[in-house]
Amino acid sequence: MSVKRLLLIGFGIYIGGAVLLLALFGSEGENEEFQPQEEFRLEPWIEINIGGLDLSINRAVFYLFLACALTCGVMVYIARRMQQKPNKVQTAVETLYNLTYNTITRGNMSEQMSKKWFPFVATLFFFIWISNLIGYLPLPTNTHEKVNVFGVELPSFAIYAATANLSIPLVLTLVVWFSYQVEGVRAKGFVPYVKSWIPSGTPKAMRPFLLIIEIISQTVRIISLSVRLFANILAGHLLILFMGGGLGVILGVAALGWITFPLALVFFIFEVVLVATLQAFIFATLTSIYFGEATSAEGH
Amino acid sequence: MLDLLAPIAQAGGGVTDDGLKAIALGIGAGLGSIGAGVGLGLLFASVIESVTRQPEMREEITSIQWLGFALIEAVAFYTFIFGLIAFFL
Secondary structure, eight states: OOHHHHHHHHHHHHHHHHHHHHHHHOBOOOOSSOOGGGGGOOOOSBOOEETTEEOOBOHHHHHHHHHHHHHHHHHHHHHHTOOSSOOHHHHHHHHHHHIIIIIIIITTSOHHHHHHHHHHHHHHHHHHHHHHHHTTSOEEEEEEEEEEETTEEEEEEEOOOGGGSTHHHHHHHHHHHHHHHHHHHHHHOHHHHHHTTSOTTOOGGGHHHHHHHHHHHHHHHHHHHHHHHHHHHHHHHHHHHIIIIIHHHHHTBHHHHHHHHHHHHHHHHHIIIIIHHHHHHHHHHHHHHHHHHHHOSSOO | OHHHHHHHHHHTTOSOHHHHHHHHHHHHHHHHHHHHHHHHHHHHHHHHHHHHHOGGGHHHHHHHHHHHHHHHHHHHHHHHHHHHHHHHO
């Protein structure tokens, strides 16, 4: 069977299926029951209330613990089993070490800062990467919609990423932001550090104006760094949800679910292969750029 | 021409809250893609041109290229988030 024949058959099944579904089921009108927000709802599994703060264990906390355990476990396991002649897994980890140490950390920070902050930057990279990746693995965590298997109520499978909630990227960003501000003040002193925000060579009249803009820009970094990671993962999950049948369910047209399904596959592959790794890389690179910028000896 | 829109809106049930929210989300998510489209086009155009001029710099430029791609893509997501905020809050 030539490639052209296979393509034509595939295309025919695609169009034929859509027409068949449209003819058989047509449109059932808009569906009010399915709410996309419900997919991101966090039901508390173990209620813990300390001093009025809701610290209960829920789905996102479970994913956080899982990401921590995986990150630490995988790295420690590989470190314990290092050999002189590396096998494939060790080579992969060595490549990642080279990426985080040379490209990300040493490319943007001075030698002294690199030695101090490399473990932090590398941990950020691996933690965010693994946290993004396990968000695309279906795990039985949906306690809202249970499934009846042989009389036992089991939570149904769902994909959910810990980083799809604003809290986790926000906490990571706040840690990074406060760290690099403190490092900058420690390296230069408070007033020279704030003065280093203004590019050297600006005329004296423009300086206060530029200082205000730079203060705003430094503060907005908190929002931009966290929302970048959060929105990328959230938008990916929403796209997969809507293309993978959500649109068909909401509008009540079965054929629409069939038609948008290949798009869902494309987005899923795109997200897993590209966006998960890229966003972790971006977060780690920007962290080291901010550190390097804060502690660099010369001006802007 | 604008006074033609009023009877149409009236006939359809008036300008509702839901309709305005839908417009907000659509404009937020839709217009943001213009910036990302232009930016990504410019980025990859310059990558292609510089790799053509100096093929030996390919790897260095590739790592900067991925950094630029993610930062530009993020701007489109900012407007999407603003649209979501307008829709839900």
